[in-house]
Amino acid sequence: MRHKFKGPVIQRRDQVDGSTTDQRLLDSRGPSDWVHTDPWRVLRIQAEFVEGFGALAELGPAIGVFGSARTPLDHPSYAQGEELGRRLVDAGFAVMTGGGPGAMEAANKGASEAGGLSVGLGIELPFESGLNEWVDIGVNFRYFFARKTMFVKYAQGFVVLPGGLGTLDELFEALTLVQTQKVTRFPVVLLGVDYWSGLLAWLRDTVLADGKISTADLDMMVLTDDLDEAVDLMVRAREERAS
Template identity: 85%
Template structure:
């Protein structure tokens, strides 16, 4: 059965439309009457911020876990995600993900089964059908930029499992905010040395070598295969910031 979450609304079968709210906001093609409609969209954007702030204000210490929605349940990264979710809960953190399948589901599952708080912040997409079943608290957003604000505002750090473009987007968003001092004491840990070594090599040998970033920017990234090390770094950062 076709299904799509559109903010708080669920569409099924013939009611599923083929566009997203972000797409309609950013698409400047077509009739110019969008000029008159955009100011009213501010109210919807405001409502998403209010809903997110209100739902997450009492969340407590939390860590965001990112990773591919395409990670199958029998993949080693899925098992790592479950272990990570469980150990973050044991360390006193809530676990927050994008709420989707794959690596996100794994982290939510580990957190939920460990008896901790498992949070999913979903996004309206034409090819995903809502939050995974392991989210104890779930919010569906229409706008990526609102969702990103929630990830950064209500987490003490990011742990990043192997992923694709969406995962890279969140990774570099965090690094940019740290580099520009929009956020402080915000650790970013990549799990999977074999997966991430090519990216780190390019950043070091090309981007850094050409003077586009500083060595300190690279130092902000920790790459490991050890889930315990990732959790320890989150715990140390929380202690430092408290």
């Protein structure tokens, strides 16, 4: 039987190709379609994890701040994000955002101007132009799941400013990981009572009432307008973790 081994893969019958891996690597005259294949994507994914881990390994205590990229400079949420960034730095935290404009930029700006570490984890999108100018350490990702891993691995808590689908995705990703015990429990603060109350009411009156979540799931989130309360929750969680 005609067969061929390619590393751990065996090819038989009409699946046997006529060249070797080394040959295709060294033959620059061959087609370039290989850069779009799944095996090559695996290496890119691996590289994103390596770069992310390397850049953030010595970050120290950090808080992830989520919020809308569409928040205007003159919006109250922008000013709130700036002040949040400053207060988190004063409490001894690095501030980690998605690195984009709007609420993310506000938190990065507040952290940077306060002399703290301002981190941005960017994502390749068709409608955003890279990391904001207030990011001190920035890592750009191709893949959302690699980026999300960095947030969950290196943040000790999350503060969520008003936002849209991306913000909701990050919020529920974090809650799901805690609920399923994939990560150690950490505080999640929703900043903006008027903005988030409707969501929490729907979760309580519809989702909880229909038995789809438990009361403990709702208890994972704290709703407030008080920046002092938000920062104090992060500080207490850090102290409990250290004890």
